[in-house]
Structures are given as C-alpha cells and as structure tokens.
Amino acid sequence: MNFPVEKLPNIEFKKDEPLSKYTFTKTGGNADVLAFPKNRNELVGIVNTARENGIKITIIGNASNLIIKDGGIRGIVIILPNFHKISIHDNEVTAEAGATIINTTIAAQKSGLTGLEFAAGIPGSVGGAVFMNAGAYGGEIKDVFSSAEVLLPDGQIKNFNHEDMAFNYRHSIIQENGGIVISGTFRLNSGDKNKIQEEMDRLNELRRSKQPLEYPSCGSVFKRPVGHFTGPLIIKAGLQGKIIGGAQVSMKHAGFIVNINHATATDYMNLIHLIQRTIKEKFDIELQTEVRIIGEDAKL
Structure with a gap:
C-alpha cells in the first residue's frame, strides 16, 4: 500500500x-x-x-x-487524540470524537449536568461510544444523545440526529455507513453537582471492585444473551481462569479476558472461540462478541 x-x-x-x-x-x-x-x-x-x-x-x-x-x-x-475539545452550552455537552467519555462526564458534572453518570468509568472515546452506543449500569449513549457530526466516505460532513442513528444494543448506523464521528452532542438535565459526583464515585467504585482493571483487557467481550448473564454462564461452563497463551478468562469477572503474560490477539481469538463453542455445546446459547474485532490474521 x-x-x-x-x-x-x-x-x-x-x-x-x-x-x-x-x-x-x-x-x-x-x-x-x-x-x-x-x-x-x-x-x-x-x-x-x-x-x-x-x-x-x-x-x-x-x-x-x-x-x-x-x-x-x-x-x-x-486515530484522533488531537480531537479532544469539550464545550457546554445550556444543557448540552459537545465533545470531539477523540475526547474520552470519562473527561466528558467530568465536564458535565462540573457544570451541574446529570445524565452521563453511567459512563463515568467507560474508558473509550466519544467517537467510539457513539459508534457502538456504549453503555454501562443501565445507561446507554442513546439515552442522552442529541446529535453528531459525521464525515461520510464521500468527504461530506453531515449532522446526524437521534433518529438518523438507528441506535440499538451496541449498534449505530455508523457501523454500516462507513462514516467517521467528528463530534457528539449530549442533551442532559440540570442537577446537583455533589449528587452527580456521588453517583459517579459509586459507579466507579463498583467498577473497580468487580472488573479486572489491573490487567490489560478489551472490556466486556460478549453481548449479554437474552435471559442470561455472560459471566455466570462462563463460570458454570468451568472456563473461569482458562488460559490460552498469555490470555486468561478473568478470575475477577468471567466476562472479561485479560492479558496476563504478553498475550497475542490470536490468543484472545482462540479463547473467545473456545468460550463460544463451549457455551453452545453446554447450554445451546450462542454468544455474540461485543468487542469489535478487525484486521487480518497473522501470516503463517
């Protein structure tokens, strides 16, 4: 190339x-x-x-x-680390695609705006969060989304409103149209700064206590299957702690795969496929990945 x-x-x-x-x-x-x-x-x-x-x-x-x-x-x-500006007008927060969701929630709290607390510990960027309708602890981006500036493959910049985005679970239209999110605007409500901070602290402590933040990981690996929770299924299948190469099903949260010893992406993929096969064989449930997987396999 x-x-x-x-x-x-x-x-x-x-x-x-x-x-x-x-x-x-x-x-x-x-x-x-x-x-x-x-x-x-x-x-x-x-x-x-x-x-x-x-x-x-x-x-x-x-x-x-x-x-x-x-x-x-x-x-x-x-990659857009230079796109990191966050601005606030009335009850709306606009953040460029490279700004982190964490910094965006902090800016909202400082302005006394509530609604983004659920995202206080999500480590992704605003662009990625809009792209995949990121969510945690009962909240999703679609709940607060107002609009986004999107660069389309033909070079045009278009403003997408909520209806345009076709949000559903971990999905937006951006995954289909090849667009690049430039910025996202979120409509929030006025609230008490101290109460907003307390809720952010509560959720961050919950995240620290339950998720393996001490190891490299790709976050939650699988979408939640209807009527089930992924972590307990993996535990019931006897796969918690399973290691392939340098990748391990986390002992702290079985829905995570962590890099404990110089893992490769192939280690991750092999462990993901093992989990999917095992859950299908034992429970007749097909686990779908939430993590986005891209790129080419290594050449042998």
Missing part, C-alpha cells in the same frame, strides 16, 4: 506502526500507515486522498473495546 503522504505534508503519519501501542489489550499487528490529523480539514484531506487512491480507511478510536488481529490492518488507520 502506497498512501501518498507527501500530498499532506502537515499531517503526522507513521508507517508500519505497531498497533499494540494503542490498544487496551496491548495486542495487535502493524498498520500500513497510521495518521494523526489535528483538525477536520486534515481529516477530510486524508479521507479524500484515500478515496482517490482506492485505499481502505480504518478508524480505531481509543481502542478500549477493540481487538486488532496479529496480521495488522492494511490501508490507512486514523
């Missing part, structure tokens, strides 16, 4: 860059080219140049609920 980086001299590019440096699992192969645009004009320039040259685009957000396979990603990968 030969992305013409010379046409965009002001943008930071890294060639053959290990994506394990950017993922929460600390796994993943290399990107042909990794781009760090500083503003929307640079982002549009990358998208248009890629389209003109027939080069595939992948955006990885904060890579907290993501597995990138060991073969890496062909084409150009875009």
Whole structure:
C-alpha cells in the first residue's frame, strides 16, 4: 500500500506502526500507515486522498473495546487524540470524537449536568461510544444523545440526529455507513453537582471492585444473551481462569479476558472461540462478541 503522504505534508503519519501501542489489550499487528490529523480539514484531506487512491480507511478510536488481529490492518488507520475539545452550552455537552467519555462526564458534572453518570468509568472515546452506543449500569449513549457530526466516505460532513442513528444494543448506523464521528452532542438535565459526583464515585467504585482493571483487557467481550448473564454462564461452563497463551478468562469477572503474560490477539481469538463453542455445546446459547474485532490474521 502506497498512501501518498507527501500530498499532506502537515499531517503526522507513521508507517508500519505497531498497533499494540494503542490498544487496551496491548495486542495487535502493524498498520500500513497510521495518521494523526489535528483538525477536520486534515481529516477530510486524508479521507479524500484515500478515496482517490482506492485505499481502505480504518478508524480505531481509543481502542478500549477493540481487538486488532496479529496480521495488522492494511490501508490507512486514523486515530484522533488531537480531537479532544469539550464545550457546554445550556444543557448540552459537545465533545470531539477523540475526547474520552470519562473527561466528558467530568465536564458535565462540573457544570451541574446529570445524565452521563453511567459512563463515568467507560474508558473509550466519544467517537467510539457513539459508534457502538456504549453503555454501562443501565445507561446507554442513546439515552442522552442529541446529535453528531459525521464525515461520510464521500468527504461530506453531515449532522446526524437521534433518529438518523438507528441506535440499538451496541449498534449505530455508523457501523454500516462507513462514516467517521467528528463530534457528539449530549442533551442532559440540570442537577446537583455533589449528587452527580456521588453517583459517579459509586459507579466507579463498583467498577473497580468487580472488573479486572489491573490487567490489560478489551472490556466486556460478549453481548449479554437474552435471559442470561455472560459471566455466570462462563463460570458454570468451568472456563473461569482458562488460559490460552498469555490470555486468561478473568478470575475477577468471567466476562472479561485479560492479558496476563504478553498475550497475542490470536490468543484472545482462540479463547473467545473456545468460550463460544463451549457455551453452545453446554447450554445451546450462542454468544455474540461485543468487542469489535478487525484486521487480518497473522501470516503463517
């Protein structure tokens, strides 16, 4: 792949860059080219140049609920840490795609706005949270979502409202249309700053007590099957603590797979497939992955 980086001299590019440096699992192969645009004009320039040259685009957000396979990603990968501005107008919070959801909840609390507390400990970016309708502790992005600016594959920027997004469980229309979230706006309610902070603290303590935050992981691996909880199913199947390579089904929360010893993405994938097969055989339940899995298998 030969992305013409010379046409965009002001943008930071890294060639053959290990994506394990950017993922929460600390796994993943290399990107042909990794781009760090500083503003929307640079982002549009990358998208248009890629389209003109027939080069595939992948955006990885904060890579907290993501597995990138060991073969890496062909084409150009875009990451948006420079898109981190958060602004507040009346009861609406607008955050750029690279801002973290955690920082967005903090900004809301400081302005006395309630509704985002459920997301206080979600480690993802705003773009990723909108992309997958992230949720926790009974709340989802769709509950507070107002609108998003989206860069479409043809280079146009369009404003998407709630109805446009077609939200459902861990899904939005952005997963289908190839768009890139530039920013998201959330409509919140006025509340007491102290009570908002207390709820954020309560949920963060709950997260620390139940989730294996001390190890690299990709967050919750599987979607919750109707009528069941994934963790107890995995425990009942005798798979809690199961290790393949350097990846382990967490002893703290069986719905998580943690990197305990230099795991590879292949270790993760093999453990995921083992869990899915076992749960199907024992309980006739098909577990679907919540974690996004992208990239190419390692070449043998």
